[in-house]
Amino acid sequence: xxxxxxxxxxxxxxxxxxxxxxxxxxxxxxxxxxxxxxxxxxxxxxxxxxxxxxxxxxxxxxxxxxxxxxxxxxxxxxxxxxxxxxxxxxxxxxxxxxxxxxxxxxxxxxxxxxxxxxxxxxxxxxxxxxxxxxxxxxxxxxxxxxxxxxxxxxxxxxxxxxxxxxxxxxxxxxxxxxxxxxxxxxxxxxxxxxxxxxxxxxxxxxxxxxxxxxxxxxxxxxxxxxxxxxxxxxxxxxxxxxxxxxxxxxxxxxxxxxxxxxxxxxxxxxxxxxxxxxxxxxxxxxxxxxxxxxxxxxxxxxxxxxxxxxxxxxxx
Numbered sequence: 001x002x003x004x005x006x007x008x009x010x011x012x013x014x015x016x017x018x019x020x021x022x023x024x025x026x027x028x029x030x031x032x033x034x035x036x037x038x039x040x041x042x043x044x045x046x047x048x049x050x051x052x053x054x055x056x057x058x059x060x061x062x063x064x065x066x067x068x069x070x071x072x073x074x075x076x077x078x079x080x081x082x083x084x085x086x087x088x089x090x091x092x093x094x095x096x097x098x099x100x101x102x103x104x105x106x107x108x109x110x111x112x113x114x115x116x117x118x119x120x121x122x123x124x125x126x127x128x129x130x131x132x133x134x135x136x137x138x139x140x141x142x143x144x145x146x147x148x149x150x151x152x153x154x155x156x157x158x159x160x161x162x163x164x165x166x167x168x169x170x171x172x173x174x175x176x177x178x179x180x181x182x183x184x185x186x187x188x189x190x191x192x193x194x195x196x197x198x199x200x201x202x203x204x205x206x207x208x209x210x211x212x213x214x215x216x217x218x219x220x221x222x223x224x225x226x227x228x229x230x231x232x233x234x235x236x237x238x239x240x241x242x243x244x245x246x247x248x249x250x251x252x253x254x255x256x257x258x259x260x261x262x263x264x265x266x267x268x269x270x271x272x273x274x275x276x277x278x279x280x281x282x283x284x285x286x287x288x289x290x291x292x293x294x295x296x297x298x299x300x301x302x303x304x305x306x307x308x309x310x311x312x313x314x315x316x
Contacts, residue, residue, distance in 0.1 A: 004310045007032055008057035010074065012043030015066025016155050016176070024284035025063040027291070031302035032061075032309070044068060052081035059309045059316070060085040063284055066151055070281050071097040084316025086308045088280045092256040096280050099149050099181050103275065106251045111275045114266075115140060116183030118149050121174045129167065136182055137163045143185040146170060148177030159185060188268040191234045192289035193248035194282060195261045198307045202252045204245035205293035207265075209234035230289065232296040236267070243273045251278050259308050262290050 009032075011025020012018055029039045040057065042048060044064065052060075060083050068074050072090030079090065088096070096102050100118040107113045117136070124132055136144075146169040147157035156176035158169035173180045194205040209231035236244065248263035255261075255278060262282035266274045282290040294301050 002310075002313050004037060004058060004306065004313055006038045006040070006058050007309050008051070008060045009039055009041045010044065010048075010060055010062045010064055010069075011041060013064045013066060013069045013074075014044065015064075015069065015151075017065035017069075017151075020283060020285060021063060021065045021069065023286075024065070024288065027284045027286070028061055028063050028305050031305045034302045035306050037306060037309070044074060049077065049081065052078070052083050056081070056083050058084070059312045061305070061309055061312075062087055062281060065281055065283065070279070071150065084312045086312045087259050088255075088257040088261070092258070093280050096255045096257065096261075096278050097150055099147070099277050100179075102251075102255060102278055105254050106275045106278075109250050109254045111247050111250055112272055113275050114145070114183040114186050116181060118179055118181050120179045122178075124170070133163070133166055137166065140182065140184050143187075144169075145183050145185040146173050147181050147183075148173050149179035149181045150177050186266045186268055186274045188266050188274075189234070189236070191236070191244055191265050191267065192293070193244050193263050193265060194290040194293040195248050195252045195257075195263065196294075196304065196308075197252075197259055197311075198304075199311060202249050202257075204248045205290075206233035206296040207236060207241060207244045208232040208289040208292050208296070209236070210289070228287070230292055232289075232292040237271070240267060240271045240273070243271070247273045247275055251275060259311060260290070 009025045009029045011021045013021050025041055029041050032039045060078055062085060064074060070093055072093035075090045075093055078085045103113045144160040146160055156173040158172055160166050160169050170180055190210045191207040193207045195202045211229040213227050244265055247265060251263045252261045257280060262279045264276040284291060291301050294304050
């Protein structure tokens with residue numbers, strides 16, 4: 001078997017999730033160094049392509065969140081450079097990053113998704129915002145959840161309990177994406193389920209239950225220590241836990257992902273599991289759910305990072 005000696009961790013990027021990506025990349029780099037793997041870190045910039053071609057690493061470990069990092073663009077560059085990398089291929093990233101498309105593909109596999117619609121910013125101007133908003137509320141009812149059709153870390157995402165709050169929620173959403181995903185808000189237990197494939201096929205990690213202080217899992221609640229309580233494994237019955245695991249693996253397979261992913265789910269009071277979205281480059285910070293799930297599974301985070309990189313090396 002090929003020896004893993006030198007890994008390039010890509011972190012940072014130009015999206016609003018830059019700081020989270022830097023923190024995720026730092027943790028992955030520290031974990032690999034703990035296992036005596038030589039690690040170089042790099043942000044996305046003019047020097048990247050020269051680095052990949054003039055002094056290529058054995059493997060690239062992308063820990064980029066948001067645009068470019070998760071929409072497949074940087075992975076296209078890695079394909080051009082011929083460098084093995086951890087994670088999904090560009091086409092799968094594009095499908096997963098576009099939340100309405102991901103919902104459709106996952107729903108086709110029999111997984112429940114919240115009822116909703118995706119509308120571009122231009123439509124509200126062309127048809128008249130007031131008339132469109134009235135029809136949205138009439139069709140979907142309240143409460144609603146508005147979020148950008150692309151992106152993560154809860155940027156531009158807002159819960160709407162009154163019709164009068166919908167315009168402001170859309171304005172916030174359109175600051176991050178030209179298309180809004182407007183859904184019926186499913187209330188229940190929010191969980192994140194990581195999926196790993198270390199060579200024997202995708203396997204779900206224990207679900208992590210998310211209980212944010214104040215009830216809203218926004219950016220601050222995600223990345224500020226103490227703002228959210230996590231239960232890992234989640235406080236679910238065995239039957240519901242299996243259903244959540246199955247939903248995450250189904251999403252991973254349906255979208256053609258590889259190596260690692262994280263699926264966000266809501267479980268309603270009847271125990272029905274709803275798919276919300278999937279992330280091809282999960283957060284790796286101290287308050288991120290994937291490392292918590294790895295620990296709950298009795299696995300060493302550093303070893304998992306090394307095995308993911310080694311799998312990419314063998315594939316390359």
